[in-house]
Amino acid sequence: MTGEVAVLGAGMHPWGKWGRSFVEYGAAAARAALADAGLEWRDIGSVVGADTVRGGYPGYVAGATFAKALGWQGARVASVYAACASGAQAVNTARAQILSGLADVVLVVGADAAPKGFFRPAGGDRPDDPDWLRFRVLGATNPTYFGLYARRRMAVRGDTVEDFAQVKVKNSALGALNPNARYRKRVTAEEVAASAVVADPLRLLDICATSDGGAALVLSSMEFARRHGAGRPVRIRAVSTVTPRYPNTVLDLPDIATDSAVAAEPVSETFRASIARAAYEEAGLGPEDLSLAEVYDLSTALELQWYEDLGLCGQGEGAKLLREGATALGGQIPVNVSGGLASFGEAVPAQAIAQVCELTWQLRQEAGERQVAGARVGITANQGLFGHGSAVIAVR
Amino acid sequence: MSRTRTPVVDGWFADDGDGFRLLGTRCAACSSVFFPREDAHCRNPRCPGGDLEEVPLSRHGRVWSYTDSRYRPPSPYVTDPELPWEPYALIAVELESERMVVLGQAAPGVTVADLTVGMEVEVVAGVLHEDAETIWTTWHWRPAGVRA
Ligand SMILES: [Zn+2]
Numbered sequence: 001m002t003g004e005v006a007v008l009g010a011g012m013h014p015w016g017k018w019g020r021s022f023v024e025y026g027a028a029a030a031r032a033a034l035a036d037a038g039l040e041w042r043d044i045g046s047v048v049g050a051d052t053v054r055g056g057y058p059g060y061v062a063g064a065t066f067a068k069a070l071g072w073q074g075a076r077v078a079s080v081y082a083a084c085a086s087g088a089q090a091v092n093t094a095r096a097q098i099l100s101g102l103a104d105v106v107l108v109v110g111a112d113a114a115p116k117g118f119f120r121p122a123g124g125d126r127p128d129d130p131d132w133l134r135f136r137v138l139g140a141t142n143p144t145y146f147g148l149y150a151r152r153r154m155a156v157r158g159d160t161v162e163d164f165a166q167v168k169v170k171n172s173a174l175g176a177l178n179p180n181a182r183y184r185k186r187v188t189a190e191e192v193a194a195s196a197v198v199a200d201p202l203r204l205l206d207i208c209a210t211s212d213g214g215a216a217l218v219l220s221s222m223e224f225a226r227r228h229g230a231g232r233p234v235r236i237r238a239v240s241t242v243t244p245r246y247p248n249t250v251l252d253l254p255d256i257a258t259d260s261a262v263a264a265e266p267v268s269e270t271f272r273a274s275i276a277r278a279a280y281e282e283a284g285l286g287p288e289d290l291s292l293a294e295v296y297d298l299s300t301a302l303e304l305q306w307y308e309d310l311g312l313c314g315q316g317e318g319a320k321l322l323r324e325g326a327t328a329l330g331g332q333i334p335v336n337v338s339g340g341l342a343s344f345g346e347a348v349p350a351q352a353i354a355q356v357c358e359l360t361w362q363l364r365q366e367a368g369e370r371q372v373a374g375a376r377v378g379i380t381a382n383q384g385l386f387g388h389g390s391a392v393i394a395v396r
Numbered sequence: 397m398s399r400t401r402t403p404v405v406d407g408w409f410a411d412d413g414d415g416f417r418l419l420g421t422r423c424a425a426c427s428s429v430f431f432p433r434e435d436a437h438c439r440n441p442r443c444p445g446g447d448l449e450e451v452p453l454s455r456h457g458r459v460w461s462y463t464d465s466r467y468r469p470p471s472p473y474v475t476d477p478e479l480p481w482e483p484y485a486l487i488a489v490e491l492e493s494e495r496m497v498v499l500g501q502a503a504p505g506v507t508v509a510d511l512t513v514g515m516e517v518e519v520v521a522g523v524l525h526e527d528a529e530t531i532w533t534t535w536h537w538r539p540a541g542v543r544a
Contacts, residue, residue: 120470127405132472133432137404137524137534138501139469144486147463148499155461155513199463200485200508246441247428251460251488251497256432261495263426263440 002282005098006225006233007394009037009218010357013111015182015211015344022055025214026062026111027069029350033216038228039105044218046076046103048093050086050110050349053122062349066109076103084296084384085241086110087215087352088392092239094219104224110349111214118142119210131254131385138256142298143207145253147199150301154201156316159304161201163319165192167300168205170328171336175343177370180354182211183343192300206300211345215353217360234363236356238282238393244271253385272309272383279379279391280311287311290333291375292362294355296382297340306381307335329370337362337370348384355380356392363396401531404524407433409535410452416521417452418498418535424449429494453498456518456540457489460497462511474525474532483507487537489517503538516540 011032013025026049034041047070049062058065063079076097082089087110094106118141126132134140153159172187187205195204225233244252247259249266269277280286287310295306304318312333313321321327327335338344338358341351359378361367376396383389403409408431409418420431423438425446430439431453438445468481475481485502502511503520522536 118467118470121472125472130432133405134499135469136472136474138486138499139465139473139484140486140499141465141467141469144463144465148461148486148488151463152461152513197466199465201463246439247496249495249497251499255499257498258496259439260429260431262493263423263428264442 002238003099004222004235004237005095005219006222006230006235007217007356007360008039008105008220008225008228008230008233009033009035010360011036011216012180012354012357013214014180015213015347017114018212020113020212022052022059022111022113022214023065023069025113025212026066026109026216029111029214029216030066030070030107030109033107033218037218039218041070042073044075044105044107046078046094046097046106048090048106048108049079050090050353051079051081052112052349054113054115062109082241082384082388083386084346084348085352085382085388085390086349088239088380088382088390089241091217091219091236091353091356091392092241095236095239098219098221105218105220107216107218108353109214109216110353112347112349113212114210114347130256134254134256141199142253143199143202145251146207146299146302147202148251149305150202150299151200153301153305157319159301159319162189163304163322164202164206164300165189166322167297167303168192168342170322171297171340171342174329174337174370175339177368178339178343181339181343182209182345202299202301208298208341209345211347213344213347213350213354215350215357217353217356232396234360234394234396236392237285237395238279238391240275240279240282240391242274242278242389243387245274252387270309271389272305275383275389275391276310276379276381279393283393285377285393289377290379292337292372292378293333293335294338294358294378294380295335295340297336297342298346300342303335303340310379310381329372334372337367337372352380352382352390355382356394359392359394363394399526399529399531401533404532404534411521415455416519416535417455418519420451420453421448422451429453429496431496431498454491454493456516457491457498459511459513459515459517460488460490461513462487462508464508485511487511487517489537500535500537503536506538510539
């Protein structure tokens with residue numbers, strides 16, 4: 001087992017479409033996290049930024065950009081990029097610095113200012129870039145991949161579009177309780193069914209939007225936490241950042257084809273399941289120990305897939321778990337009590353950090369109306385482009 | 397003046413006397429197949445690396461899944477903004493002998509209502525878009541046995 005790090009502070013800038021710079025959202029989230037930790041910015045020994053590809057050069061050097069915005073104070077700096085898992089890799093970089101003794105207390109920040117409409121690749125002709133190629137050759141937007149996964153589940157697992165709509169109904173009801181969520185209106189199954197089809201079988205209300213937002217965490221060594229007077233802090237016990245294993249036989253974004261399994265037998269465990277397993281192994285915990293999970297519901301159907309990949313139920317039983325109400329607030333294993341991406345929309349580099357913020361508030365019993373009673377152990381899970389994924393396990 | 401037919405990507409498919417085929421590469425050491433083609437090095441981590449030879453992929457496969465694009469995709473997908481958007485289907489096809497899934501657009505006129513998971517489809521020559529000088533060609537998947 002790896003050592004633990006303490007979560008001293010969590011903070012967010014509300015998600016929305018605010019039309020301002022990602023720097024402003026990140027700095028606001030950082031100040032909120034510092035205030036929550038009871039620390040001054042000048043007390044921070046290291047800052048790790050999760051990069052955004054949408055803010056030009058300042059976005060590629062997010063750590064330094066946030067450090068400058070908060071006022072240069074000499075802290076060690078790092079910036080990381082891992083698509084949708086950028087935020088979790090920033091958490092992991094901070095954790096590695098703390099566990100190795102390079103830093104006592106680290107500020108982790110991610111923020112994004114999203115474009116209108118579909119995510120699109122960087123400009124220019126780049127025929128050696130799979131992300132450019134899938135748009136140029138196929139016009140395959142992110143929602144079309146979500147549509148492929150959803151249709152596959154319907155054919156193989158027996159899920160229905162009504163099941164998918166119920167995920168939105170559940171998450172929107174929770175998002176309505178979260179002041180940091182962008183969408184705070186409860187949605188009915190009828191409203192999902194009446195929304196426009198974007199990528200068959202998924203409709204507009206099955207697919208997460210792209211949002212502006214910022215999230216930040218203050219992490220420290222357990223020793224620093226004790227000295228600081230944080231008697232029983234939330235602790236991060238595992239951060240999984242594994243990659244797929246060849247041959248990867250699930251069509252992942254942004255690929256046009258899977259690997260071939262002609263020469264090497266694929267492992268039976270999918271990439272997503274391996275992300276969760278690595279986190280469980282590192283934490284010395286299993287799905288039966290969880291009080292709650294925050295998963296990456298880029299689409300409603302993907303949330304059901306995560307239930308299975310996290311081991312909350314058997315393969316093919318995701319929709320059943322939802323129908324039984326197990327993943328609702330008050331159920332046996334509530335999922336996305338924050339409201340999920342359904343209620344936030346994705347702010348890429350901030351999203352995996354926001355998931356950990358929610359775990360932090362839940363484990364401290366500070367989540368108000370959306371509190372999971374007696375929450376002790378939480379997991380986050382996320383998957384992004386180019387073989388990235390993450391899972392974080394936090395305990396208290 | 398006649399327009400030239402140009403593949404949207406060089407070396408991914410060929411339409412010669414043998415009919416239309418997707419082109420991948422195969423490792424001479426471990427027989428792994430790659431599409432899009434790998435020409436530098438085999439990506440099987442258990443393989444020491446062999447010569448990569450061009451190989452045509454199976455003409456037929458079975459539908460792994462399918463969807464469609466009801467909204468106009470962004471650039472670099474090329475569309476005429478003057479024309480109303482016409483949705484098209486995308487099909488992910490499982491090739492049995494290559495043991496892989498290859499994504500492609502459905503042939504014109506094929507909609508999601510025509511498709512089921514597991515259905516047999518074949519690869520056919522298609523046109524991605526046309527401009528004043530060039531007809532940009534691509535591959536399409538089409539339910540097997542259907543004639544255009
Ligand atoms: Zn090889």
